[in-house]
Amino acid sequence: MSKLKVAELFYSIQGEGRYMGVPSVFLRVFGCNFTCSGFGMPKGELSMEAAGIAATHSLITPFQTYNALPLVSTGCDSYASWMPEFKDLSPMLTTDSITDTIMDMLPHKRWEDEHLVITGGEPLLGWQRAYPALLDNPKMQALKEITFETNGTQMLTNEFAHYLHNEWTHYEGYNSLTFSVSPKLSVSGEKWEEAIKPDVVAQYNEYGYTYLKFVVASQEDADEAEQAVDLYRKAGFDGPVYLMPLGGVESVYSLNNRAVAEMAMKKGWRYSDRLQVPLFKNEWGT
């Protein structure tokens, strides 16, 4: 029986990108190939905020649940979904138990207009092997729309690509399968050559509706996004581009959301809000 290491499983409103405002189940799997410690930091500096929380968790007082962890204003706001120090808070769950939990949380105890977001961490690491068992579960038959929220660095395996294209029983064209790709610019602290993978995004583009969503804090970031978009376009990506303000906490987000909207307008791109910040203060489980 297939299992996934699950950091969070919750029902909320999608706050970002194409499905902003749509009731959605979020399945956040454990593990990431990046650390994104540069978010919210002066250029060239890396955040130690999550490392400090990890030291408390490991050495002083362990947090009992994922939802008890503090939020951070710098670095990756999903730090506990990939830092090894927190792996004990993400249980290995069978795909059957995941689908049972999803049915319990849906308002009508079955899929209706809700959509499924598979996120992380980075959801397209090794977990690709377990998604067919999850999506083939009889309780998932009425699910019509899925988004993978990915950093755009992991190729689909041949097996999973074949499954998505030929076997996912609800696949009815690109509209039902979405890749929301958030490439990491230098503001994240990650290296360009490891983060910008045009061939990977071109592959997603073949299998589902694919868009790019860049987290930016300044005009310099938006200009860097433009350089990346040129490379993605040359590789065959033909979807829309979004700019989204930096800020997992309201004090940071509200500093630059209007400026980012104006940058998006100037480039002819879309603006994505982060509705989970003003609506729910970005608390865990929202």
Ligand code: SF4
């Ligand atoms: S890619 Fe996403 S989940 Fe991974 S470290 Fe960066 S922001 Fe966090």
